[in-house]
Amino acid sequence: MKPAFRNTVPLSMLAAACALLASFSQPLQAQASKLERGGLVATPLPGAKAMSNAKGEARTGAAADHLVVRHRTLEVNGVDLFYREAGRRDAPVVVLLHGFPASSHMYRNLIPELADRYRVIAPDYPAFGQSAAPDRKSFAYGFAIYAELIDGLLTRLGAERYALYVMDYGAPVGFRLALRQPDRVTALVVQNGNAYSEGLREFWDPIKAYWREGTQQRRDALRAGTTLNATKYQYIDGVKDPSRIDPASWVHDQALLDRPGNVEIQLDLFKDYGSNVALYPQFQAFFREYRPPTLIVWGKNDKIFPVDGAYPYLRDLPEAELHLLDTGHFALEDKGDEIAALMRDFLARKLPRP
Helix, strand or coil: CCCCCCCCCCHHHHHHHHHHHHHHHHHHHHHHHHHHHCCCCCCCCCCCCCCECCCCCECCHHHHHHHCCEEEEEEECCEEEEEEEECCCCCCEEEEECCCCCCHHHHCCHHHHHCCCCEEEEECCCCCCCCCCCCCCCCCCCHHHHHHHHHHHHHHCCCCCEEEEECCCHHHHHHHHHHHCHHHEEEEEECCCCCCHHHCCHHHHHHHHHHHHCCHHHHHCCHHHHCHHHHHHHHHCCCCCHHHCCCHHHHHHHHHHCCCCHHHHHHHHHHHHHHHHHCHHHHHHHHHHHCCCEEEEEECCCCCCCHHHCCCHHHHCCCCEEEEECCCCCCHHHHHHHHHHHHHHHHHHHCCCC
């Protein structure tokens, strides 16, 4: 009688098969992680580990809810103000103030880089982004009212203390806010935002002429600054590799500039910018008296706010940290990763934790 056949596998073969399966599993996990970081997939591949935030929590479900950027509108003094927000409500607050002709859209990539540690709030000024644009016949557009409205918004949101990221128009708005609420400012991040006369070079000559004379001729001469060519110029001039700049950025801004009546509002703001220059001594006095921890990240190739405006901050804030970046005006567009890393390091050292 023949012996019964037994379906057995030698242990050596079984071990080899397991090793082979493991070798396939590791690349799958690595590929899943790579794809997820690139934003190409929404969930990990089978076998891949869930991503974790800085505190080791799985970035899924309720644990990641605070990382989601919310888009909201709140009425302040009769004006609907749009803002982006992310982060835990009990985390230190970072307020991002945008420049011209942008909006909080310029911070779309920075907000997620900060939201794991901070409550991030990025508003749009009236006539910018998704905020309301009241008729200029009944609403006096200017930097004073912008600071007042942002102050009201932050108060409504319960932001009692905050660090300010100021860029371009965000500098006078933020510094006016600091004059209104000096004890609320925990730190400053200054990116191509001016507070010194040295920073107003040749680019500003036609605008200064409008400040002096205020004629229709001087006003009309500035209309070119609201065109698509001018908007695109702000994004790519001074950038080493323009292919890194997404054209959607200037197309987005220009679409909002082209809304009926918006150009006239912008020309009003060009005129009112001169009122900020008159406040430069007060801004500088605030720096000297309150000495807020300050990080300066400056696109050194910017012709609108050239590097000449960066160095004077060190006169009044000698402990400020200055970093010059090889880029132009909208430095976040191609140097966002560097700026985010600098901010995270700086804020971790300087901001009080709850």
